[in-house]
Amino acid sequence: MVIVAHPRTPSPAVPPGTTRPAPPLSRLGPNWYSAVMGTAAVAIAGASLPVGPAGPRDVLEAVWVLSALALAALLVARAAHWAHHHDRARADLLDPAVAPFQGCMAMALLAVGIGSLTVGGGVIGEHAALVTATALFAAGTLAGLTAAVAVPYLLVTRRRVAARDASPVWLLPVVAPMVAATLGALLVGRVPAGPWRRAALLGCYGLFAVSLAAVLVILPLVILRLLREGPPPLAATPALFLVLGPLGQSTTAVHKLANVAPSAVGGADGAVLGSFATAYGSVALGLALLWLLPAAALVVRAARRGMPFAMTWWAFTFPVGTCVTGAAALSARTGAAVPAWAAAALYAFLVAAWAVAGTLTLRGLTGGALLAAPSAPPPATARTR
Numbered sequence: 001m002v003i004v005a006h007p008r009t010p011s012p013a014v015p016p017g018t019t020r021p022a023p024p025l026s027r028l029g030p031n032w033y034s035a036v037m038g039t040a041a042v043a044i045a046g047a048s049l050p051v052g053p054a055g056p057r058d059v060l061e062a063v064w065v066l067s068a069l070a071l072a073a074l075l076v077a078r079a080a081h082w083a084h085h086h087d088r089a090r091a092d093l094l095d096p097a098v099a100p101f102q103g104c105m106a107m108a109l110l111a112v113g114i115g116s117l118t119v120g121g122g123v124i125g126e127h128a129a130l131v132t133a134t135a136l137f138a139a140g141t142l143a144g145l146t147a148a149v150a151v152p153y154l155l156v157t158r159r160r161v162a163a164r165d166a167s168p169v170w171l172l173p174v175v176a177p178m179v180a181a182t183l184g185a186l187l188v189g190r191v192p193a194g195p196w197r198r199a200a201l202l203g204c205y206g207l208f209a210v211s212l213a214a215v216l217v218i219l220p221l222v223i224l225r226l227l228r229e230g231p232p233p234l235a236a237t238p239a240l241f242l243v244l245g246p247l248g249q250s251t252t253a254v255h256k257l258a259n260v261a262p263s264a265v266g267g268a269d270g271a272v273l274g275s276f277a278t279a280y281g282s283v284a285l286g287l288a289l290l291w292l293l294p295a296a297a298l299v300v301r302a303a304r305r306g307m308p309f310a311m312t313w314w315a316f317t318f319p320v321g322t323c324v325t326g327a328a329a330l331s332a333r334t335g336a337a338v339p340a341w342a343a344a345a346l347y348a349f350l351v352a353a354w355a356v357a358g359t360l361t362l363r364g365l366t367g368g369a370l371l372a373a374p375s376a377p378p379p380a381t382a383r384t385r
Contacts, residue, residue: 013036028077028371029092029103033104034314035361036074039067040111041321042354045347047118048328050340061123064115071112075090078105094158096165097153105171106144109136110179111318117186122149128191135318138185141207144176148214164229166221168242175212178249181207185256201257208253215246237302238312240295241319248322251281255329281330285339288323309360311370316353320346 043064082089092098105115113136151173155161184204191197222243231237243301258277262270324346331339364370 003083028074028081029098030078030101031076031098031311032102033071033108034311034318035123035358036067036071036108037104037111038314038317038321038354038357039063039070040108040115041318041324042351043067043115043119045321045328045343045350046113046325048325049343049347050328050331057119057122060119064112064119065123067115068112068120075105079362093154094153096155096161099155100167100169100172102151103144103147103176106140106147106176107144107172107179107318109140110183113140113183114135114179114186117183127148133183134187137180139189140176140183141180142276144173144180145210147173147175148210163221164225166218166225167232167236168239170218170222171215171242171246174211175246175249176211177207178211178215178246178253181205182249182253182256185253186262188257188260193263197264198285204257206255208250208257211246212250215250219243219246231298231301234302234305234307235310236312237299237307238310238315240298241292241315243291243295244288244323247284247291248319249326250263250327251284251326251377252322252329254280255326255333258333278330278333281326281333285323285326285330285342288326289342294325309364311361313357313360315335315355317350317357320350324350359382 040063043060046060046063093102113133116124116129116133116136122130123129124132181204184200184207188197188200188204191200232239254277258270258274261273264270265273275374324343327339327343327346331343332334361370
């Protein structure tokens, strides 16, 4: 990949030859929602472990509250960004490096909604948790479907992207409907029995199918690019863990849907959907393990070469969290012990990764490094390997 510096036209208020530095708010991009997703994943995955709770219930509740507060703060900051820096925000939609992260807002909304139902009831009450989850489901599903359609459309029609540019971050906008299907499955049981519940279930399966189809288109491009071009840049190497996201989330979604299917479509069809969930989850989690090993090896390789901290490190959290919930759901349905212990091991990694990423993010915020204006790149530079 070649990075080309595009000179900006200096503002009259800025001396010739210099550019006005971007305000810190404009550098709080959509990728920051990944911190909300990773924090919510710690609470959601901890509550799902089949081998017992990951810790005191109030600890998981506190983590969920932290994710909800972070989401509220980011929504306000991003709204102010759009209001005061509209031109820069629109430019982000056309930037191939930034646009895919637009899907993170939808997933952050939905992740906090899932946490509201799984652990939030003890904090705000069951009724308030249900209302919160329903509102976040509506907003997150709308935002997720919009991102899943608009981001690829804008990249194809407004910018030239080639197969060699394929990156795991391309998966972010198309996975959002899968997260919506998961939260939707938790809400289906609250829909009145009969045609409405059946329609809700089928709608969630539709979200599952749309997301899975898009993932099956993009994932081969990511693998092909990796095989042809070699390892990604050092700072982007953690993004390889994003591939775990659709595999773990789809497993979680299909099991949650199978759990409520009998009450919506009857016992016979529900049993078929349950068998499908078991078969699909076994294959998907096997593929996740197959991807995890080389991805971890490439991360170790990058770390030895000086991989710097960046917001991409949050990719070590929420995709792993989806694998925890997927393995836990598979264990609960089959009674097998191996997925349960895999979920426990992955959760230990998730908590460690969250602690490291969170600490370094706070350090970067308080020190100003993460909000500092980027230094001007040279006219062209080769990709670091």
